[in-house]
Amino acid sequence: MSDMHLMFHRYRKYIFYLLALYVVGWGFTEYQSVFLGLILGTSISLYNLWAMVRKHRLFDKALQEGKKVSLGTASRMAAAVVAVFFSLKFPEYFHLISVVIGLMTMYVVIMIDFFIQHSRT
Template sequence: MFENLQLMFYRYRKYILYLLALYVLAWGFTDYKTVFQGLLLGTSMSLYNLWNMVRKQKQFNSALEEGKKVSLGTASRMATAIVAVFFALRFPEYFHLISVILGLMTMYIVIMIDFAIQHNRT
């Protein structure tokens, strides 16, 4: 089970890193610097949340086998989003707020698109 989750994580990470590279190119070649900086910030935090979720799932599986109790880290993912929004609000000259929020949702969009692709393959 965890191996499947690890393979999905590698795919998601690859897609998000491609998106980040695309955002960097767009940041460099367009006049919408704050929009793409916001997307970079939000998507980076989204990637961190994805990594954290996979790490917590591994801990959760180990704890279940040992009969222990552990959290899946919902509060830490929310805190990450709050920090990203804080930076967007504190530094609006660098980060576009709506772009940061869209970037934070990137992980979920990537998961849905990957699910559709994988589902159509079988």
């Protein structure tokens, strides 16, 4: 398994733990819109990571065959816009700032994992 796939599995595990924590927060606190926004944003962030890993695999394959393939930046941005649209359309359910923080969660997880992996070596 390539390094990219190993990293993806680690990141996915961390995100699922965070999502479980957010679900507990949604169920047991009075800040339900905040936690639902975090759930929405983090879910879209996980989808964006999955799409990037999938496109990376296709990009590697196309590079070996000499073809051109885009990395799908527009589709990942469109997914983020959809999440923000839902938070603006349903503000009683989704907190906008929480959705934006959730969208950035993957980058924070990647940075933390980078420091953890490099501190081990």
